[in-house]
Amino acid sequence: MSRVAPKTIEDLDDEMQAIMQAGDKIMGFTSNDALVMAHRPAMLKAMLGLVQASYADGAVPLELKKLIAVMTSSAAGCVYCQAHTQYGALNQGVSAEKLSEIWSYQTSPLFSAAERAALEVARAAAMSPNETTDASFTELKEHFSDEEIVEIVGVIALFGFLNRWNSTMATDLEQTPKAAIQAQGLG
Numbered sequence: 001m002s003r004v005a006p007k008t009i010e011d012l013d014d015e016m017q018a019i020m021q022a023g024d025k026i027m028g029f030t031s032n033d034a035l036v037m038a039h040r041p042a043m044l045k046a047m048l049g050l051v052q053a054s055y056a057d058g059a060v061p062l063e064l065k066k067l068i069a070v071m072t073s074s075a076a077g078c079v080y081c082q083a084h085t086q087y088g089a090l091n092q093g094v095s096a097e098k099l100s101e102i103w104s105y106q107t108s109p110l111f112s113a114a115e116r117a118a119l120e121v122a123r124a125a126a127m128s129p130n131e132t133t134d135a136s137f138t139e140l141k142e143h144f145s146d147e148e149i150v151e152i153v154g155v156i157a158l159f160g161f162l163n164r165w166n167s168t169m170a171t172d173l174e175q176t177p178k179a180a181i182q183a184q185g186l187g
Contacts, residue, residue: 002172006035016041019048027088029176033080033166047161054158060144060151064115066092068122068155070102075126078163080171085159086186087177096184114143118152125156126163 009020009030016038024030037044055065066089073081086099101108105119117139124131140149165171181187 001170002032002036003168003170004036004039006032006172007038008035012038013041016044019044023048027084027176028091029174031084032174033162033169033171036169036171037165050158050161054151054154058151059148063089063092063094064118065151065155066094067098067102067115068118068152069159070099071105071119071122072126072156072159073163074102075123076128076160076163076167078159078167080166080173081159081163083173083177083181083187086181086184090180090184096186099184099186117143121152122156125153126160 009017012020020030020034020038023034034044034047037047055062066085069085070082070089073085089099090096095110098110101110102119105111105116111119117136121132121136121140124133124136137149140152144152178187
């Protein structure tokens, strides 16, 4: 049970309802973490901006950003974010097979060398203390420009916040992502 009760949509003013409706359109359900965050509307607005900036069209393919989010949340151990990121990855066209192999990214033929480099940085950055090394960044720079690296680390940092938020708040997982990942054998 969530440590702070989520607000209901009816509790929100028109602006916050519009933000939640935008999220519903993107995700296909109302997220409980946003409804908890709605207790501080400025925080929810800022988070929406960070989410949009992190996932906006850029140089890094959205599929890879989704994989980075899965790895970051998995390495951090946030069950809520693991479910959300797996659900989002599935909806973006990432195969269930690739998601089930995420921890074998270093050796699985399902992952390219560029994906391996990005996933290694995501895994290492999600650890506490941070395990990112200069060597992992040297590998990352073989595949990605500085702009792309900023996009990659932006997704990692976004989920660093969300992993801490949802693990600390013990946010209740919604039925939609839970059912979807269980149907794929991921949950």
